[in-house]
Every structure is written in structure tokens, then in C-alpha cells.
Amino acid sequence: MGKDIYVLIEHLRGQVMDISYVMLAAARPMAAATGGQVVALLLGSGAQSLANDLAADRVLYMDSPAFADFTSEAYQRALTGVLQTGSPRAAIFGDTSIGGEVAGWLAAHLGLPLVSACRRVEPENGSLRFVSQICGGKIMAEGVLPEPTALVTMVPGGFKPEQGRAPQAPPVEIIPAPALGDLRMTVKGYFEPAAGDVDIAKERVLVSVGRGIQNRDNIELAEELAKALGGVVCGSRPVVDQEWLPMTRLVGKSGKTVKPKLYLALGISGAPEHVEAVADSEMIIAVNSDADAPIYNLARYGAQVDVLELMPVLTEKVQQAK
Ligand SMILES: Cc1cc2nc3c(=O)[nH]c(=O)nc-3n(C[C@H](O)[C@H](O)[C@H](O)COP(=O)(O)OP(=O)(O)OC[C@H]3O[C@@H](n4cnc5c(N)ncnc54)[C@H](O)[C@@H]3O)c2cc1C
Structure with a gap:
């Protein structure tokens, strides 16, 4: 063997x-x-x-x-x-x-x-x-x-x-490459994210929202929190698929890999396609109502609460602390 x-x-x-x-x-x-x-x-x-x-x-x-x-x-x-x-x-x-x-x-x-x-x-x-x-x-x-x-x-x-x-x-x-014969696949080009938006791969504080945010209107709560923390909002694939956020803000296998100082995961379950792109964040804090959500395997800190209740309170506390 x-x-x-x-x-x-x-x-x-x-x-x-x-x-x-x-x-x-x-x-x-x-x-x-x-x-x-x-x-x-x-x-x-x-x-x-x-x-x-x-x-x-x-x-x-x-x-x-x-x-x-x-x-x-x-x-x-x-x-x-x-x-x-x-x-x-x-x-x-x-x-x-x-x-x-x-x-x-x-x-x-x-x-x-x-x-x-x-x-x-x-x-x-x-x-x-x-x-x-x-x-x-x-x-x-x-x-x-x-x-x-x-x-x-x-x-x-x-x-x-x-x-x-x-x-x-x-x-x-x-080692010599073998005869590869007629290859049917070629790469014609790479899709680049649209210019003009922030580059989430370079941001130090990311407030990342998942399906747990529940609807487009609640993105505003995340925007306010991100503003208070000096960061930007990004999200998981369901959020981008439903066009609540643009493709440039997608974190994961089909989006960007990020390495912020703080990754605040709000209502994100922690699927492998998502966590592969956040694993090198300096600190991950997860907020999820499900105590068994896999995101907690990766997060340094977690809070098992309703994100919709937490976000406005957290924004206010951060603003007060400043
Ligand atoms: C080829 C391929 C590529 C993919 N690429 C990506 C990618 O790039 N990025 C990506 O993110 N996904 C990607 N996915 C999809 C991935 O598998 C998951 O489906 C996706 O990450 C799940 O997103 P989510 O965590 O937001 O949603 P869900 O898995 O539905 O999780 C929502 C979470 O929110 C919690 N929640 C609900 N309500 C509340 C509340 N009020 N308060 C607190 N918590 C709440 C729930 O407990 C749950 O854990 C890909 C999949 C495939 C097959």
C-alpha cells in the first residue's frame, strides 16, 4: 500500500x-x-x-x-x-x-x-x-x-x-505531461465583477446577511449597522439571487473570498460554499436563531437571537459607544 x-x-x-x-x-x-x-x-x-x-x-x-x-x-x-x-x-x-x-x-x-x-x-x-x-x-x-x-x-x-x-x-x-489529445474545453476569458462598487475582499469590517434577514426591506437595518461599524454590507447567495444585494457583494464559492478583521454573519447558516470564502477572517461573529447552525463551528463568538431584533439595538449601542 x-x-x-x-x-x-x-x-x-x-x-x-x-x-x-x-x-x-x-x-x-x-x-x-x-x-x-x-x-x-x-x-x-x-x-x-x-x-x-x-x-x-x-x-x-x-x-x-x-x-x-x-x-x-x-x-x-x-x-x-x-x-x-x-x-x-x-x-x-x-x-x-x-x-x-x-x-x-x-x-x-x-x-x-x-x-x-x-x-x-x-x-x-x-x-x-x-x-x-x-x-x-x-x-x-x-x-x-x-x-x-x-x-x-x-x-x-x-x-x-x-x-x-x-x-x-x-x-x-x-515530470513530462502526457499526450492530452484533443481537448474539448478551453478558457475564453474570466468574468470580472462590475466596476464601481466597493471591493468586499479589501474591506476590514463586513456585515454579511443571509436568508435569515427575510426580506429586501431589512437590508436597510444591516446598512445602518455597517455604517455605525465603519464597514459594508455583503451577503450569501440566496440574498444575491433574490437581488436584494448586487453580485459584487456575494461572499462564497461563486462570489468573493474575504479576509476582514471582523465578519459579522447575520442569519447565515454556514454552508460549505459560503464558509470556504470566510474562513480566513480574523474574527467571525455569528448571529443565528438556530443553535445547531454550522456557522457556529467557525465563529469565535455567537448569539442565538433574532437578527431583526438585534440589528437596531446593536446599531444604537455602537453609535452610543462612539
Ligand atoms: C455550486 C454552488 C455554489 C454556491 N456558491 C455559493 C456562494 O458563493 N455563496 C453562498 O453564500 N452560497 C453559495 N451556494 C449556496 C449554499 O449552498 C447555501 O445554500 C447558501 O450559502 C445558504 O445561504 P444562507 O445561509 O443565507 O441561507 P440558509 O441556509 O437558508 O440559512 C439561513 C439561516 O438563517 C437563520 N435564521 C432565519 N431567520 C433568522 C432570524 N430571524 N434571526 C437569526 N437567524 C435566522 C436560520 O436558522 C438559518 O441558519 C452555492 C451552492 C452551490 C451548489
């Missing part, structure tokens, strides 16, 4: 995504338990320098113009051979649009088990035990990672990205 733990490095437009460092940090105790190495898989076009701060024992780098932009098709074809040859104990992918597409296809194509939305995978009595957030994060499923090789997708929150960064560049082994 293979011992190494593979990690697929996600990068976009010349930048390694934080989830890659989180996965490398998660892989370290796994490799220590199996007696293997943490092996980063980096696919790119002229992107070898992205390996420089990866906390891996070694990096397998594959270069091809087909990897200049991510397409699941090119990645799937290239990684098939890598997994077959290397037979790792586990291969970790982000529980992201990129990782989900690649891992799902590889699992089906190679007949390998896939455990998705893992928050942790830890050594236990000679095996690896996973904790997976299923049903939108409402249920924590635990089990033993199947042998000999299992694929894992990982949600953020279990480790900080800094734990997956190394001060020194790891050894890089360049």
Missing part, C-alpha cells in the same frame, strides 16, 4: 489559492502517520515558481500550455497517470469548483473511493479517520479512510493557510 499523501495545488492567474496551503497543512500529520511524504502536484504553464513556498516534501511539476488556465478535462487526463503510477495512500483536493470537478471524475474513472467535504483527516490506531461535513455542513460524518488509496476533498477551517507555507522551496521533480 502506498504511503504518500498527494495534494493537488490549486492556482489561478499566477496565485496559489489558500485552500492549497490548508491541504498541505492537513496532509502533514497524515504523512507522519503513514510514514510517507507530502507530495504536491502542480500543473501549470511556466508556473514552476509557484512551488517555492509549498510545505511539501517534494513537488511533482507538469508543464504544458494546456495547463495555462484550469480546465477539468486537462487536469483529469494528466492526473490519471500520476495517481496510477504513484498509488498514494490518499490524494487531497480542495472542496472547491476546481477540486470537486477533478476529484469526482478521477474517482469514477479510476474506481477509487472519494470522501468529500472533509474538515479533518487524522491518524487513529494505524488508520486515517476523517470528519466530513455533509448536508451543507449540518451533519458531521466520521469514518475510516478506505484503503489502499482514497480521494478526499477538503473544506477550509481545519488549518490556517500559514501552516502550509514553507520558508524554503521544496525539491521539484519535473
